[in-house]
Amino acid sequence: MCRWLAYTGEPLQASTVILDAQHSLVAQSLDSPLGNETVNGDGFGFGWYPENAHAGDAPAFFRSIEPAWNDQNLRELTRSVRSPLFFSHVRAAAGPPIQQTNCHPFRHQNWMFMHNGFLDGFAKMKRDLTFAVDPSLYPAILGTTDSEVLFNLALTFGLTDDPIAAMGEAIRMVEAVGRERGIAFPMQGTLAVTDGVTVWAFRYSSQGRTRTLFHSVDVDTVREMYPGAERLKLFGSRARLIVSEPLNNLPGVFNAVPESTVAVVDASGYHHEPFLAPND
Template sequence: MCRWVAYAGEALHPSTLILDTPHSLVAQSLNSPLGKETVNGDGFGIGWYPAGDVPGKAPALFRSVEPAWFDENLSEIARAIETPLFFAHVRAASGPPIQRTNCHPFRHENWLFMHNGALHGFTRMRRELLLLIDPALFPEVRGTTDSEVLFHLALTHGLREDPLAAMSRTLREVERIGDQLGIPHPVQGTFAVTDGTTIWAFRYSSIHDSRTLFYSEDLGTLQQTYPDLDRLRVFTKGARVVVSEPLSDLPGAFIEVPESTVVVVDRTGCRLEPFLR
């Protein structure tokens, strides 16, 4: 449905990952071997926390309905800014209109959210799901995607206090409504959320056959394995990337996230935890 990249580490230019790697996010927008759709040309977005900002400050956001490979502004911005944490996403629309408010990532205060996949039967569930959103948050739902509804449901269920519990309650709520309406296996996808300090990336579907998700190997390990590889030297040892599919063909560089698992990336490192098993 879509492809995305989440990065945390020392500040760098996002172009390092979304433009300059052998299988960059922009390259995936034209040719995605592991995606449901080969081409993801229905818009893109990038959300980033500028280097030096204090924790808790809202991230910057740039979204466009242009194909990522076509938009010169994306190249200019990605090479100009520096950020220690960013989300980037290329979209393949599954039904809702191609408009800027439907492009990921979505933002609320200091939080970002993005999604690859779909809520099956969303048009039938949409009214019930929208009614569950906190009335104070409802005016912020400006687009028509299932992803934006999921984000605001998660905020309603306490995302800011406990992201794991909030995402669990949100996806179970969707499954409950789907069951009431006779919609089997309504949840499909990978989901990423951040508060600007920690990244939580979920791989989950009701049918337990989710879209692909990978995280990068420890940089120290990779640099020891490939000491002469120049492109690894731009990253510090604490850098981590979570992606829909690997950004290169380097053996051992990316590890697949198991089904029904959340990857947590923070200042202590990277860890995997069970999720909705």
């Protein structure tokens, strides 16, 4: 169910991780060893904050229904854009049609959101969940995915004020509605959300068997571990990556995010917080 990455730190040429890494996101779109689906070819998205962006500025977007490995525009764009914070996502559609409005990430003002996973039995829950979205947000739901509805539910519950609490409330509503309809494990997924400054990455499923999620370790530590790795010179000391699966095979470079956890990335680095717990 899709693959994604989030980068934050010193401005970086986006192709460094989207195209050029050993197991780049585009490589994962063709061959995803840790994914539920090996191929993620049902469109992609790239959302970034410009290098000269100010707090509160909206991100720019490029989304397409083309397979990521076959889109020359993605190559041109990511080799031209340098950004201090960007999201990218390759999609494996699980039901909703392949159309541009269903490609991640999604945007609201200066906020971005993306999701790897699904809401099980979404067709049975869709009406109740969609009608729970604040009426002022409803017109902005342009696609048909469960992910976009989940994002707007979290916005309804106060995402822009408290992302962790709002995402928790949105997921608990999904679980409550799903179980009313006999769905044992309504929520599955890893989620990323940002306001352009901080990144929150969630790993949670109702079953407690969530899709994989990793984040990089401190770059200076990695340089000490691998002093001969020339590619590390491309990254500043504040570079942080959160990924569905590691971008290389170097031991110790990426650590798994635990189940039922949110990894928060800000100017101070990473910290983890417990996030819900299955069947609470």
